Amino acid sequence: MNAKFTLLALALILSACASGRLQERDEFATDDQRELILRATGANPRDAGLVIFGVDRSRQQAEQGGAGGGVSVNAFLWRATLETLSFMPLASADPAGGVIITDWYAPPNAENERFKAQAYVLSRQLRSDGVRVQVFRQVLRGGQWVDAPASAGTNSELEDRVLARARELRGLVAAR
Amino acid sequence: MRKILLGTTAVVAAGMLSAVATPAVAQTAPTVRIGGSMAAYWGYTLQTGRNISVAPTSTTGLPTNAIGQATNLERSTAAFGAAPNNTTGQGSSAAFMGTTDFVVLPAINFLVDAKLANGLAYGAAIQLNMNSMEGRNIVQRRASAPRTTVSIDEAWIYLRHPTFGEIRFGDEDGAIGLMNSGWITGFGTGGVFGAWEQFATRAAQNRTTTTPAGIGDNSKIVYLSPQYFGFDFGASFSPNLGEGGSSGCPNDVASGYCDRSTAFRGASGAGITAAGGFLGARRNEFQLTARYRGNFAGVGVQATVGYLGSGAARDILNSGATIATMRGLDAWMFGAQASYMGVTVGAAYTTGAFNWFWGNLRRGDRNGQQITAGITYTMGPLTVGGNIVSGLFEGASRMGGVDGATGVTAPVAAGTSGAAMQRRWGWGVGMNYTLAPGLDLIAEYAYHSIREPFVQQAAGSAVSATGALQSQIGGRNQSQVLLVGTRLAF
Structure with missing residues (x-):
């Protein structure tokens, strides 16, 4: 039980004295078949698939990249x-x-x-x-x-x- | 610079960016993304227990451990008459099985992501699987669910803040499942933890492995911290094994199927979950993890310490009094892995109070332990790898049935079923060839075996078919699967 409290205390101390880095979904393990395949084959899980609502920012970035069309x-x-x-x-x-x-x-x-x-x-x-x-x-x-x-x-x-x-x-x- | 740009793995990126503060962000309107995946494999399977020529008398395997009491967890007594595969009209079966088969695993994903101007990101993930039904049980000829029935595997809402971290709420893996290290599965379909389980039958449970993801997608709340100097932390809590909506009760009778049951008849036999993972004694499950990721001279390093704890449901005597017969989960997991120049090696060790497939132990049972190790090597589009797992578990409980009248239970006699520990051992090798982003070819071989002295193993095996108990060394149940196939994700 002491070890568990040590774990918690370490987490609290570090989070209290430092500004952390936000982590993305692909930094965590998964058993999602789609995510596993995309990661294993070098595809980006964040821009795979079809956006059916909203703006596909990843596609915009891929196509324009801030440099305009034709690149x-x-x-x-x-x-x-x-x-x-x-x-x-x-x-x-x-x-x-x-x-x-x-x-x-x-x-x-x-x-x-x-x-x-x-x-x-x-x-x-x-x-x-x-x-x-x-x-x-x-x-x-x-x-x-x-x-x-x-x-x-x-x-x-x-x-x-x-x-x-x-x-x-x-x-x-x-x-x- | 070249090393930095080449180091695109999460491990390297995490170490590199660990001290970078999150900049101010612009608001992002919600986007709804549909993705999915599809896998199709041919498999060649050799396993014990695939030929059953003597009809067993039990078919459901649901726990009925309280002596003389099976009313809460009834076995199926549906009469099949002359339906195929049934020789006695009581749901028992007799069959001889071949070796080759195809398996198809489709899934659809819905992802919602958005961000507020204050940096708070939110969204949801819903994963629909079409392979959760292992078989089609035709009780009513025109009213049964096909094996391709769509079901939700995972579904959760998230809130993610740059300072406070992320909360996931829903049916999702716990902190250990999300932050484990040392479980090397990045080749083939995962080697000994991979898709071979789709081909093997459940003869004597020689198919299920004990993995971080196997702890379950039971409804839970998960906290994932930001990363501080390479460290991050996670915690999760789940009150029971239930998933999805409603109470879990299949009818108007309070039973062990109900999510909120704190005690139920037969709980002593529900250490290993049944009914697709919904029925079991585990209650108030919590997981704690601490993970480190860093980069030392180009070597990506990751290590995790995790703790899995829980309570357990109590059993109920004839008088209505409850009795504590089960132990809560109380297990530690240690894992580490390193990556360099395309090579990743890792190992993980788990020890404590747990049975295989994260089952609860009976009071009087012994703790379990398991070790796994693996290696992968990626060279251009080709990835090869292998992994092993070896576990020593209680398996069948060494405690006898609970007397429904008195609550008395006693260890089984030496040399009888349950008196010994169970060994679960397996290994797998595999390779992937990436044809395009999201598409690869796979070839894989996996071997898995279980052995527990004095325990009657798979029905249909040479020993158990005669009803005799297994000898000290005989009756090893094993399966071997060679699979070849392709996967696509979009």
Whole structure:
């Protein structure tokens, strides 16, 4: 009996001194056949099925993702890529194909070199391998722009920033 | 960053977000969502007790333990005449069973979700199953329910607040069922805890396992706390085994079927629930759980401590006096599991005053214990896994019948039925191949056996057909099921 009271006391103490995190339905075990299958096969129990009353927010988010219609790649990755590369002038962006190409950009503190980036959003899912960024660098030699290698790690660093921002965006939507 | 994004399991997410305060939320109008699931399996079944050539005299198995008293829990005496499967006109049967069969398991879900501007989320979940009728008993030729009759498996309302946690009220699993750890069932249909039970008959109860979800969906109120630094807590209470509406009484006579019965004739024999789980001695069931989920260097860790307690209904003597013959549930469950790189391993141990299928023990019976362990490995669309379970339970009570006049009860003699413990042992292996989100293919094998010395096992077995008692080592009841099929959820 003492152990049971200890359990209760621990619960009360923790709940009294801390702000907890709200848990979703899929964080609990279930014997619901539908839920079990959806979890086992990678489907999202929160947006499966048919909404017969009310607004299907999950479908809205999936279709629009806050980026508007016509986006055929993952909307979070797409928006995150656009935002991450927004410090450079944009040359073209194809939301259907997931390709973003910037124009040449010379940083203010290094006017003898310039950069251009191409980003490919590859996946409809929010995956860590769903985006690829390629940075090109040129330096000014004798009045001519000539190709030069970008520093190692630039590509993956930009990809990581895109992924971080995509996760933030997803978190914002999930919290709505 | 890649690790974080790849760590999409609940365990990792829970650890990662444990210290994040819930932001302000916008009001959400109610949405009603219809979903469902469908599973279809082919099964090859080998089991003892499937050939019954000698008609047994009892068919219902309802408890009649109070000596000489069966009026409260009557056996069926409907005369079948020349109806199939009945040789004596008293509901007894004789049959030889084959090995292969198809099983179809459809279900429909209704989900209601909404959120108020102050962050309070509310809604409901209703699950309709079409497989709760195990067989079709044709008492009246045109007035019997088909096996595909729709019934409610779970139905509950929830209120969820970012600060105070969640309350579920309705027919739902308890805190242990919702927060357990170490029960590895994420492969096939659940291995030894999976759909093999749909194929095996109930010969000598060699089909039912003792799982967290098996504690029951009896109407209850459940509290689930928010998560604090990786910890969360749960508690649930249910006054009895009743589900759904009304009083549970099948007629105007007060009986053990009635939800509010605190004592009933035959309660001494109703430790293991009968009548689909509605009839049993368990009363005032409560569950407490504490769970931890965290992430250490990419390894997702989850552990749970749970307690299951209850009271028990009393039996009634001829004089009308009540007598306490049953023990309440008093069991602890400890479970832990870890996940890394697609591999999940876990184990759970349960010990205390409980019988198999969470039955109440008689006073004088011995405590039970059970251990389970399992492993799964997921590689792309393929998941393989296996699990085992081994339990030592009282099984048949070692206490004799209760004298209806005096209330006297005594342990059975050594070497007779009930004098020994029951061993329940099983294992399963299985695999899933995900074809699409919500759709997979399954192949699985499960073995389960029970053995209890001196207890007459399945009718039709070599020993019991002659009426002789089982020897010390003989009469193991076992079943093996190989199943192949597919599941779809939407």
